[in-house]
Amino acid sequence: MSPHFTLDEARALDMHDPLRAFRERFILPEEIVYLDGNSLGALPARSAARLREAVENEWGRGLIRSWNLHDWIGAPQRAGALIAPLIGAKASEVVVADSTSQNLFKLIVSAIRAAGGRGAVLTEAGNFPTDLYIAEGAVGLFGDCTLKVVPTDDLPAAIDDDVAVLVLTHVHYKTGARHDMAALTAAAQAKGALVIWDLSHSAGAIAVDLNGCNADMAIGCGYKYLNGGPGAPAFLFVAERHQLHLSPATTGWMGHAAPFQFRDDYQPAPGISRFLCGTPPVIALAALEESLGIFAEVDQVLLADKSALMCDLLIALVEERCAGFGFELITPRNPAARGSHVSFAHDEAHAICQALIARGVIGDFRAPDVLRFGCTPLYCGFEDIWRAVDTLQMVMATRAWDSPEHQLRQRVT
Numbered sequence: 001m002s003p004h005f006t007l008d009e010a011r012a013l014d015m016h017d018p019l020r021a022f023r024e025r026f027i028l029p030e031e032i033v034y035l036d037g038n039s040l041g042a043l044p045a046r047s048a049a050r051l052r053e054a055v056e057n058e059w060g061r062g063l064i065r066s067w068n069l070h071d072w073i074g075a076p077q078r079a080g081a082l083i084a085p086l087i088g089a090k091a092s093e094v095v096v097a098d099s100t101s102q103n104l105f106k107l108i109v110s111a112i113r114a115a116g117g118r119g120a121v122l123t124e125a126g127n128f129p130t131d132l133y134i135a136e137g138a139v140g141l142f143g144d145c146t147l148k149v150v151p152t153d154d155l156p157a158a159i160d161d162d163v164a165v166l167v168l169t170h171v172h173y174k175t176g177a178r179h180d181m182a183a184l185t186a187a188a189q190a191k192g193a194l195v196i197w198d199l200s201h202s203a204g205a206i207a208v209d210l211n212g213c214n215a216d217m218a219i220g221c222g223y224k225y226l227n228g229g230p231g232a233p234a235f236l237f238v239a240e241r242h243q244l245h246l247s248p249a250t251t252g253w254m255g256h257a258a259p260f261q262f263r264d265d266y267q268p269a270p271g272i273s274r275f276l277c278g279t280p281p282v283i284a285l286a287a288l289e290e291s292l293g294i295f296a297e298v299d300q301v302l303l304a305d306k307s308a309l310m311c312d313l314l315i316a317l318v319e320e321r322c323a324g325f326g327f328e329l330i331t332p333r334n335p336a337a338r339g340s341h342v343s344f345a346h347d348e349a350h351a352i353c354q355a356l357i358a359r360g361v362i363g364d365f366r367a368p369d370v371l372r373f374g375c376t377p378l379y380c381g382f383e384d385i386w387r388a389v390d391t392l393q394m395v396m397a398t399r400a401w402d403s404p405e406h407q408l409r410q411r412v413t
């Protein structure tokens with residue numbers, strides 16, 4: 001990358017971007033540079049109309065008939081089938097349900113039960129908080145089970161004959177570091193353990209090949225890169241070979257083999273649907289399906305390539321234009337070793353983030369000292385990256401962050 005990368009050069013990259021047209025499929029305020037799609041994806045242009053249709057026509061006019069008439073009942077599997085090609089899975093291996101946290105709970109409990117006496121759930125220190133909390137809660141249900149939380153570098157050595165399941169987040173929410181899914185899956189399986197991958201910061205932005213890695217199970221988020229809307233339902237993956245011998249932790253009627261026979265006894269559905277629990281959130285699923293329809297048109301290789309290039313550009317520009325301002329890059333430089341966000345540690349990260357937001361550049365802050373920029377390849381462009389760093393340089397050079405209003409911490413950061 002040449003020094004003094006200019007706005008014109010960024011615009012030229014956008015002009016030649018094969019995914020350029022997808023930006024029009026989203027509604028983004030003109031004045032905003034949105035680098036937080038890894039936390040809450042943008043609103044697809046057609047989602048509002050789709051939601052209106054789901055509410056006014058399907059619910060309002062169709063009423064209860066819409067379970068069949070508009071196949072509401074099939075939405076969890078339909079959405080799962082749309083996610084499958086994004087994560088290297090078969091349609092019959094993915095279903096949309098509940099939240100990421102709940103899906104993790106369901107799969108950890110199933111994995112512990114299937115492990116026949118193995119007594120440990122293994123994860124890494126610094127994993128996303130809900131993953132740690134859920135793992136702690138799940139092992140607490142079993143008298144003889146413990147949670148082992150080890151530093152990342154110690155993971156391979158910590159996989160021993162006592163580990164029932166290894167729980168890892170593919171792309172780290174703070175650093176953006178990406179685990180070697182194939183290698184860690186193979187290492188765990190060699191010791192007889194299962195692995196659950198959390199794809200919350202991967203699906204929809206970078207290449208994921210679950211079956212290529214012989215993955216066992218995975219979960220992921222619907223409202224980040226998948227743009228399903230705030231609190232969108234999440235997904236889960238269980239490899240075909242495991243579906244029949246894993247017993248669901250939440251034995252609700254939607255996971256029953258025949259829910260509408262209203263039998264007294266529980267009989268799990270023969271496939272991925274056994275991991276459903278209660279009635280699907282139909283309106284939220286309509287928004288997610290609408291968004292996933294966009295991905296069906298996107299070349300996944302182009303998406304991953306653009307993600308890598310955007311992150312490269314962001315790193316190069318910050319290092320060029322913000323040198324001497326105290327930013328420490330904590331994201332790997334090698335695109336194959338990271339996800340689609342770039343993070344810097346800085347003592348004033350919170351105030352800097354607030355000053356950026358006040359100037360229309362939305363990234364986010366992760367306590368205690370991380371400034372994080374999500375590069376969503378589907379609707380962000382190279383000009384966005386250039387503008388974000390231009391604003392960052394100005395905020396730093398003028399010390400605009402150093403003002404009382406940027407110290408205020410809100411409930412959600």
Ligand SMILES: *Cc1c(COP(=O)(O)O)cnc(C)c1O
Pocket residue numbers: 099100101102128130131169173198200201221234
């Ligand atoms: C965003 C995220 C979640 C979200 O879980 P919810 O149940 O939707 O709150 C879980 N795990 C990881 C790694 C995440 O990044």
